[in-house]
Amino acid sequence: MMINDPLSDMIARIKNAATRKRSKVLTPASRLRQRVLDVLQDEGYIRGYSLVQNPGEFPQFEIELKYFDGQPVIAEIARVSKPGRRVYSAIGDLKPVKNGLGISILSTSKGVMSDAAARDANVGGEVLCRVY
Helix, strand or coil, rough: CCCCCCCHHHHHHHHHHHHHCCCEEEEEEEEEHHHHHHHHHHHCCCEEEEEECCCCCEEEEEECEECCCCCCCCCCEEEEEEECCCCCCCCCCCCHHHHCCCEEEEECEEEEHHHHHHHHHCCCEEEEECCC
């Protein structure tokens, strides 16, 4: 299957699994997806993830979703920068998500990081997605 935007595919899989109250979801592995999952895990939006390699298949990440009182911790996750329209933001122009309750995930020159980490490092970059 041809996927034009791998990160959007992962976000859709996470949204669909959370809607169906699944505990785990599989997504093909890549370095960008791994960096985004690292940020989601560090910020407490997912329990964790692991690399699953079956012989003869492409490696996949098994993502463990997190729930609180029966509701998914990720209430809303949306792709901001898309292949047809890239969105870049300087650190001064970066707005808080839901008054600081959510995060933006950025791809910067110093790696993929949350908006708070980008403010600390004083770097801007491409806004990949917003999570609440």
